[in-house]
Amino acid sequence: MTSTHPTAQTLDIIKLNVRLANGRRLLRDVSLTLKPGEVRALVGESGAGKSMIGKAVLGILPNNLDISEGEIILEGAHLNAMTPSTRRKTVAKMSSLIPQDPLTALNPVRKIGPQITDPLIRIHGWSADRAMKRARDLLDRVHIRAPERVMASYPHELSGGMRQRILIAAAFAPSPRLIVADEPTTALDVTVQKQILKLIRELQRETGTAVLFVTHDMGVVAKISQQVTVLFAGRVMEDAPTQQVFEAPSHPYTQALIKATPTLNAVTKSFSPVPAELIAELHSDIAKIDAAYDAGDRA
Numbered sequence: 001m002t003s004t005h006p007t008a009q010t011l012d013i014i015k016l017n018v019r020l021a022n023g024r025r026l027l028r029d030v031s032l033t034l035k036p037g038e039v040r041a042l043v044g045e046s047g048a049g050k051s052m053i054g055k056a057v058l059g060i061l062p063n064n065l066d067i068s069e070g071e072i073i074l075e076g077a078h079l080n081a082m083t084p085s086t087r088r089k090t091v092a093k094m095s096s097l098i099p100q101d102p103l104t105a106l107n108p109v110r111k112i113g114p115q116i117t118d119p120l121i122r123i124h125g126w127s128a129d130r131a132m133k134r135a136r137d138l139l140d141r142v143h144i145r146a147p148e149r150v151m152a153s154y155p156h157e158l159s160g161g162m163r164q165r166i167l168i169a170a171a172f173a174p175s176p177r178l179i180v181a182d183e184p185t186t187a188l189d190v191t192v193q194k195q196i197l198k199l200i201r202e203l204q205r206e207t208g209t210a211v212l213f214v215t216h217d218m219g220v221v222a223k224i225s226q227q228v229t230v231l232f233a234g235r236v237m238e239d240a241p242t243q244q245v246f247e248a249p250s251h252p253y254t255q256a257l258i259k260a261t262p263t264l265n266a267v268t269k270s271f272s273p274v275p276a277e278l279i280a281e282l283h284s285d286i287a288k289i290d291a292a293y294d295a296g297d298r299a
C-alpha cells in the first residue's frame with residue numbers, strides 16, 4: 001500500500017551531530033523518532049545534550065554551534081535541506097516550545113493577550129477574532145480564572161505557575177504537530193510542578209500532539225512518556241519504551257539514573273548518585289568513539 005505521506009513519523013532525527021567551531025562534537029550521532037501522538041522523554045544529567053536536541057529541531061541553536069551532519073525530518077519535511085527562512089516558517093507552523101523559565105520566555109513590557117494571539121495571527125494567518133477566542137478558550141482550559149483580566153495583565157503581575165500555564169496555552173493554541181517541552185517544571189515549586197505536569201499530560205492526550213519532553217528526572221519520565229531516549233555526553237545510551245526502561249533497563253547508565261532518582265526510591269530510601277567510575281568509563285568510551293570518528297573524517 002502506498003502512503004501519501006513521505007513519512008509516518010512526526011519527527012525523525014537521523015545521526016545528528018552538532019559541533020563547536022573548534023570541531024568538538026556536542027551531539028554524537030543522535031537518532032530518534034517521534035510518532036504522532038507520542039511523548040518521548042529525553043533524559044540525562046546536566047550537559048547530556050537534551051536541550052540541544054530540542055534547539056536543533058526548532059532551529060534555535062546558539063550561533064557558535066553547527067549541525068555538522070545528520071537529518072532532521074519534521075512531518076516529512078527535510079529541515080536541513082531548506083533555506084533558513086523556509087525552515088523558520090516551516091518549523092513555526094508545525095511546532096511550539098514550552099520553555100523552562102516562563103518569566104524570560106515572556107516579553108515583560110507586553111500584555112499577555114497579544115503574546116498569545118500575535119503568533120496565531122502572524123504565523124498561522126488567523127483573524128484577530130479567531131485568535132482572541134482561541135486564547136480565551138485555552139486559558140480557560142489551563143484553569144486560568146478570569147482569562148480577560150489575565151490577558152490584559154503584564155507577566156510580572158502573575159505567579160510563576162500562572163505564567164507557565166499561559167505558555168502551555170500558547171504552545172497548544174495553534175494545534176501544532178510537535179511540542180518541545182524543555183524542562184517545563186524545573187523553575188517551579190514542587191506542588192506547582194505536579195499540576196503543570198498533569199496539565200501538559202491532559203492537553204497532550206486530548207489533542208494528540210507529539211511531545212519531545214526534556215527532563216533530568218526519571219520520576220517525570222515515568223509519569224509523562226511512552227518512549228525514552230537516555231543521553232550521556234551527547235550520545236544515546238538507550239532508546240526504548242518507558243515501561244521497558246523501568247522494568248529492565250539495559251544500559252548501566254540507565255540503571256544508575258533510576259537508582260539515583262529519590263522520588264522513584266522514596267519507599268526504600270536507597271537512592272545513590274551515579275557512580276563516578278561509571279561516568280569515567282563512559283567518558284573514556286566516548287573519547288575512543290570520537291577518535292575513531294575524527295580519524296574517519298580525515299581518511
Ligand SMILES: Nc1ncnc2c1ncn2[C@@H]1O[C@H](COP(=O)(O)OP(=O)(O)OP(=O)(O)O)[C@@H](O)[C@H]1O
Binds near residue numbers: 020062065
Ligand atoms: N553555546 C554553546 N557553546 C559551547 N558549548 C555549549 C553551548 N551550549 C551548550 N553547550 C554544551 O553542550 C552540552 C550540552 O548542553 P545542553 O544544554 O544540551 O545540556 P542539557 O542536557 O540540556 O543539560 P542541562 O540540563 O544542564 O540544560 C553541554 O556540555 C554544554 O556545556
